[in-house]
Amino acid sequence: MIDKLGNWFETQRTQNMKFWKILFAGFLVLLVVLNFFIHPHHVEYHYDGYPGFWEIFALVASVGMVFLMKVLIQPFLVGPEEGEDYTEGGNNDH
Secondary structure, eight states, X not given: OHHHHHHHHHHHHHTSHHHHHHHHHHHHHHHHHHHHHOOOSSOSSGGGGXXXXXXXXXXXXXXXXXXXXXXXXXXXXXXXXTTOOOSTTOOXXX
């Protein structure tokens, strides 16, 4: 059963990626459009009253976290590649 599920996920990832991207983008657009018609009864913050604020906030926050992790954090976590000898006595003649 797990093998069948793994094969299904692999098929979705490789062959049906365009479908899932369009479905996801459509869902996000639907959320923004619904926000124009469904208003909060009492807003807690000033910006809660603007339609689409939380969707835009989530997009900016997730892009910001990806940037932070990829550009600023990853260089500290990634070490030298395996098989490379960076010691002073190491043989680097390739």
